[in-house]
Amino acid sequence: MDKRSDFQYASKHLEKKEKPVKRKYTKRVEEVETVKVRLLKDMNVNVIGKVTGKRYSWQGGGSVVNVDILDKDKLLEKRGNPVSCCDDVVNQPYFELVE
Amino acid sequence: MALVTGSPAGTQQAAEDIYLEGAPNIYFQDYEAGPWYAPDSDGFYWQLSGTATYNVFEVGCPVDVSLVEDITVNDVLCDNVGVKDTIQQRNSVSFNFSIKSFFPYQTLRHLLKYGAVTETAPTQKMGIGAISSTQFWQVYAPKVYDQDAGDYIWIYLAKAKFVEAPTVEMPFGDAWMISGLQLRAFADTTKPAAQTFGMWGRLDPSVIT
Numbered sequence: 445m446d447k448r449s450d451f452q453y454a455s456k457h458l459e460k461k462e463k464p465v466k467r468k469y470t471k472r473v474e475e476v477e478t479v480k481v482r483l484l485k486d487m488n489v490n491v492i493g494k495v496t497g498k499r500y501s502w503q504g505g506g507s508v509v510n511v512d513i514l515d516k517d518k519l520l521e522k523r524g525n526p527v528s529c530c531d532d533v534v535n536q537p538y539f540e541l542v543e
Numbered sequence: 544m545a546l547v548t549g550s551p552a553g554t555q556q557a558a559e560d561i562y563l564e565g566a567p568n569i570y571f572q573d574y575e576a577g578p579w580y581a582p583d584s585d586g587f588y589w590q591l592s593g594t595a596t597y598n599v600f601e602v603g604c605p606v607d608v609s610l611v612e613d614i615t616v617n618d619v620l621c622d623n624v625g626v627k628d629t630i631q632q633r634n635s636v637s638f639n640f641s642i643k644s645f646f647p648y649q650t651l652r653h654l655l656k657y658g659a660v661t662e663t664a665p666t667q668k669m670g671i672g673a674i675s676s677t678q679f680w681q682v683y684a685p686k687v688y689d690q691d692a693g694d695y696i697w698i699y700l701a702k703a704k705f706v707e708a709p710t711v712e713m714p715f716g717d718a719w720m721i722s723g724l725q726l727r728a729f730a731d732t733t734k735p736a737a738q739t740f741g742m743w744g745r746l747d748p749s750v751i752t
Contacts, residue, residue: 487660528601531568531601
């Protein structure tokens, strides 16, 4: 074996040795379960989720926003002033769940 | 009781011994929502139905409510004989009123023609800026005259707008009031000719049988 072949053999050998080992990585993604919530009032509403502290913004009546399921219950309970001046209409909730 | 002079001969329509008292409730909704009955089985367009996009707003604590018509009236005057006729044209029909209920802002802002309300608890804000010239409302004003029997009348205006400049009165020792509100109904040419401005209705099962 001449010098050149020695070198080629050696470099091939080295390349083989230094090849990085393929490792399998598992990416951990925290999956958040969300629900769609619709604003029923004629206004823009910004709300901080009582449980998660996330901020949600609705732009006008009928707009729909994805909400963390942990904040859902408190949002659906939100109502305005329950006292009506002139009829017996119960003050309706701010939000509804979009099916 | 028969009149000593005698009643007019032929078919008569006697006046009923029923009287209306007090202001109606007044509700309004975006004209784009369209009436609930469009039309009903009798061909009439009326009633509101609130949605998430098109809320129905109640005018809170109205006072001094009146329904006023604007009609152009011109006599046909002949110089040789006098007035032979009067030509009349209905221009608009308006609810004029004042209110004492200021809340919620999402209703008040339409009465005062302010901007959209933004709420971030515990605050609500609305801007005073340009007035929209494309915002129209449909109006429903029912008046119950027999609560036990459930008899009532209603007035429906097809296409109205808050016009005029209101005044917010802030007296000492009395409730704040917004006076000078006018909800003027214009001719809605999408409705039948006999209902361009709206309609009146009455529900009374004991009389209308």
